Amino acid sequence: LCGECGQFHLLLDNHLYNFQDEVDDELICHICLQPLLQPMDTPCGHTYCFKCLENFMQEYNFCPMDRKKLSFQQCHKSSLLVRNLLDKLIVFCPFKTECQQTMQRCELEAHLQNRCPGLKKYKSELQLKRNPISKGKEDPSTKVETSTPKDPEVPTGGLSFVAESSAAAVVSLGTAEPGLVNPAFEEAEEGESLIQKFNYRTSLVAETNTIEIHREDPEEELGMRIVGGKDTPLGNIVVQEVLRDSVIAADGRIAPGDHILEVNGVNISSVTHCQAVSFLRHPGPVLHLMVLQEKGFSNKAAQQDSTSATNREVIHVTLIKRDRSEPLGIKLIRKTDEAGIFILDLLEGGLAAKNGKLSRNDRVLSINGQDLRQGTPEAAAQIIQSTESRVNFVVLRQPGVQLSEPVEEGSTSNSSSSSNGGSPVHHRRRLDQNHYRRKSNYQKAIAIKKEPKESLGITIGGGRDNKNKLPIYVTSVQPIGCLFRDGRIKRGDVLLSINGIDLTQLNYYEAVSALKSNAASHSVVLKAMEIVSLNSTEPSLDIKEQGFSWSPLWITWLGLPSYLHCCQDIVLSKGNLESWGFSIVGGFEESKGNQPFFIKTIVPGTPAFRDRKLKCGDEIVAVNGVPAIGMSNSELIPMLKEQRNKVTLTVVSWPGSLV
Numbered sequence: 001l002c003g004e005c006g007q008f009h010l011l012l013d014n015h016l017y018n019f020q021d022e023v024d025d026e027l028i029c030h031i032c033l034q035p036l037l038q039p040m041d042t043p044c045g046h047t048y049c050f051k052c053l054e055n056f057m058q059e060y061n062f063c064p065m066d067r068k069k070l071s072f073q074q075c076h077k078s079s080l081l082v083r084n085l086l087d088k089l090i091v092f093c094p095f096k097t098e099c100q101q102t103m104q105r106c107e108l109e110a111h112l113q114n115r116c117p118g119l120k121k122y123k124s125e126l127q128l129k130r131n132p133i134s135k136g137k138e139d140p141s142t143k144v145e146t147s148t149p150k151d152p153e154v155p156t157g158g159l160s161f162v163a164e165s166s167a168a169a170v171v172s173l174g175t176a177e178p179g180l181v182n183p184a185f186e187e188a189e190e191g192e193s194l195i196q197k198f199n200y201r202t203s204l205v206a207e208t209n210t211i212e213i214h215r216e217d218p219e220e221e222l223g224m225r226i227v228g229g230k231d232t233p234l235g236n237i238v239v240q241e242v243l244r245d246s247v248i249a250a251d252g253r254i255a256p257g258d259h260i261l262e263v264n265g266v267n268i269s270s271v272t273h274c275q276a277v278s279f280l281r282h283p284g285p286v287l288h289l290m291v292l293q294e295k296g297f298s299n300k301a302a303q304q305d306s307t308s309a310t311n312r313e314v315i316h317v318t319l320i321k322r323d324r325s326e327p328l329g330i331k332l333i334r335k336t337d338e339a340g341i342f343i344l345d346l347l348e349g350g351l352a353a354k355n356g357k358l359s360r361n362d363r364v365l366s367i368n369g370q371d372l373r374q375g376t377p378e379a380a381a382q383i384i385q386s387t388e389s390r391v392n393f394v395v396l397r398q399p400g401v402q403l404s405e406p407v408e409e410g411s412t413s414n415s416s417s418s419s420n421g422g423s424p425v426h427h428r429r430r431l432d433q434n435h436y437r438r439k440s441n442y443q444k445a446i447a448i449k450k451e452p453k454e455s456l457g458i459t460i461g462g463g464r465d466n467k468n469k470l471p472i473y474v475t476s477v478q479p480i481g482c483l484f485r486d487g488r489i490k491r492g493d494v495l496l497s498i499n500g501i502d503l504t505q506l507n508y509y510e511a512v513s514a515l516k517s518n519a520a521s522h523s524v525v526l527k528a529m530e531i532v533s534l535n536s537t538e539p540s541l542d543i544k545e546q547g548f549s550w551s552p553l554w555i556t557w558l559g560l561p562s563y564l565h566c567c568q569d570i571v572l573s574k575g576n577l578e579s580w581g582f583s584i585v586g587g588f589e590e591s592k593g594n595q596p597f598f599i600k601t602i603v604p605g606t607p608a609f610r611d612r613k614l615k616c617g618d619e620i621v622a623v624n625g626v627p628a629i630g631m632s633n634s635e636l637i638p639m640l641k642e643q644r645n646k647v648t649l650t651v652v653s654w655p656g657s658l659v
Contacts, residue, residue, distance in 0.1 A: 004109045006094040006119060011604060014051050020090040020102055027086060031056060031064055036086055039078035044068045047078055054612065058467060059244055071465065095119060206294045206333045206344070208261065211253050213287040222280065222287070224248045225656030226260070227554050227617030229273030233586035233595050236261075236269055237276045238616045239291075240554075240656035254291060257602050257616055262290035269345075273555040273657065280659035292344075294603060314365070317357040317393040324388050328352050332364070332377040340364065340373050341380055343395070362395040443496065446489065446526045450482040456519045456526075457481015458489065461551060463508030468655045469566035470557075471495075472503050472511045474528075475550055482524070489528060492552050494564070496527040504564060531559040554617065557654035558596070565652045567621050570614055573646050574607040580640065580647065581606020582614060588632040596620075597628050597636060599651075615653055622650035 001008055005015035014037050023035045031052035038050035046065045048056075056064055057072040077083070087106035093099040095118020103111055112119050213222065223246020228234035237260045242248050261269045263279040264287065271279075319328055329350015332341050341364040346353040364372050367383045368391065384391055457478040462470035472495045483489045495503050495511070499518045503511050518524060572580060583601040588594050597620040602608050620628050623639055624647060640647065 001122070003112065006108070006112045006116070011609070014049055017089075017105060017108070018092040018094060020092060023089060027082075027089075035089060036078075036082075039082055039086065040075045041078050042070055043074050044070070047082070061465065093118065095122065206292055207335055208290060208292050209253070211251070211289045211291060213247060213251055213289065215247055215285055215287070218283040218285045220247060222246065222248050222659050224254065225554070225658055226276065226280065227273075227598075227654075227656045229276055229555065230270045231272045232555065232558070232598070234598050234600055234617065235585070237271075237273075238600070240615055240617050243658075254289070255293070257294065257604075259292040260289060261292055262288070264288050273553065277553060277657050277659055294601065313397045315357065315362070315393075315395050315397055317355065317395065319351055319355055319391045319393070321351065321387065321389055321391065324385070326351065328384060328391065330358065332380055334377065338363075341375055341377055358393065358395065359397060362397050365394045365396055367394075368392050443527060443529050444488060446483075446486060446528070448482050448486055448524045448526070450519075450522065450524060452520055452522060454519075455481045456515060456524070457484050458515075460495065460508070460511060460515070463511060464505055464566060465507035465509075468653055469568075470655070471560070471564050472506065472508075473552060483526075489526065490530065491550070492556065493528040493530050494560070496529055498526050499524060529561075529564075531556055551655070551658060553657040554654055555657070558619075565621070567650050567652055568613075570611065570649045570651055571646065572607050572611055572614075572649065576644065578607055579603075581608040584620065584633070584636070586633075587628075587636060588630055594630055597631075614649070614651070617656055618651040618653045620649055620651055624648050625650070 002015060005017055007016040009016055014032060014034065017035070019035065027035055029036050029039075029049040029052050030046070031048050034049075036047060036049055039047050040050050040053050041047050042053075042063050044063050044066055046063055048064070053075060054072060057070070061070060062068060063070045087104060089105045090102050091105050091108055093101045093103070093108070093111065093116060095116060098118035098121055099116050101111065101116075223243040224239055225241040225243070226237055227240045228236050228238045239254060239256050239258045239260065241256055242254060248254050259269075260276070260280070261267065263276075264282075264284075266279060268276045268279055321328070327347075327350065329347030330352045331344040331347070333344045334340075335342060343358055343360055343362045343364065345360055346358060352358050364375075364380060366372055367380055368387060370383055372380055372383075457480050458474050459476045459478070460472050461475045462472045464470075474489060474491050474493045474495065476491055477484050477489060495515075497503055498515055499521070501514050501518065503514060506514065574580060581603040582599055583603075584597050585600045586595040586597040599614055599616055599618045599620065602614060602616060608614050620636075622628055623636065624643070626639070628636055
């Protein structure tokens, strides 16, 4: 239920109102056909809702009414007069049974929050449904000590925990552990206890779902873009975007930010980006996907424990920390359908992974003798944080529920998965050697003698008018024309200049014009850049790409030198009781050197989610103008936490690989 309009709608959709009178057509958005919300004017004189226009411009580059060329950056807020007229439209309270009041649209939110008897009744009924028995009793799972160990790198009260499925460390336990900005917990305001803070936000809830996708045409694209892979700091495969009118969009169950864990029974949670693309592009009428979907923050009381221990094994595990601040490298979540805490994953190289006795999907029953059957991840983090050395786990394991072992490089089967509940530590140590490395690139200048009427014989893509502001690149070299005969220009090459004319800052149409006009001469000097993979085992996807409109893979763009990046500033704002709502991975590490920072997770219902400009896989270049290159997580995370209500992120956004 939306707190602003009092009606049920998707988070990304516009608010819904019941208007008293018919609204003048001049105040109607011609995309959603509803009275305008946050009206935006186009240079050609049309007005649309902010969200409607933003969504439309993500797919098209023209005005919906007259189809004139348009970019979202050219649009601006409507005049104050228009906005005031819209705000003064008279609406009914949505709770008509208990409240028959009418008011101006701009007054509805305050009415709902402060005066509406209908909303108060709804909330009380909802609370009774959620917690019919323990009303008035203290929930033991929300008991959290208000004292925290002093740590110079993390503000007081900062339990760095996130229910997250990346290769980032999640149970940071009060240290600046590499891995993420904590969306699940923000330090308390001065004088505000941690218990008060937990009343506003408790656990980040995630659930794993198996989704069956049907295709009439087995060769049809799924219609989503993906980022990540074990050869990048992101680790897992993450959905960056779902294309409109696609197979995935029609199904409606997969959304940006979902983590793809399995494809047709094959675990892809620890494969390279190229391998994941191959699996997802494999043709077939039916596709079975296992995805992890974050549902946002939840403060609902834990459900009654109804889990039976039948066919389950109780396991005791002791982990020994070298000091109190050492992280265990365990990712914990709550599930929507089952009480308690579960192990989502073990951080590669972390203490728990090295020990090898804990497994994914283990349910944590207790830590150091403290009962966590109805507990929360935050409570578990507090217990571990306060432990000096020995951390004793009691976990419940059901045979056969863990994901299968990750496929090996170039393999599609599991040849060495453990059957005794052991951990795949040996695999992971070997895969660690393939940590993310920037791809190399080299420039080539090609001088060609040609006939005046002979074409270059290439097609191109990209352009700075593209929504990702890509440089011009070659999409195909046709078997006619001088460049095919020469053989040095390849598909995927970035074109830098032709006959001394810079192509790197041109839009698509300007680049086409420049190439055509210069191709008419007897000789052509073309400068291009080839991005070369440093991973020789990376499979070729040419065969898999038949039937797909070709574009470079997401991982290819990561090798582009910074002078060809087109950065954008994204300004996020939040209230004192909110978190930014995103997690990061990457940064400098002794064993891996400098790695870029990437956006890993965007949590539903948070400022980063509502803003909709930030995407999973975006690379953070700077924070409030301070370059992030060379920083470690322990340097960047405090910088982000210090920004109370506003932060400016400078990011580079590359399009995910299309599958």
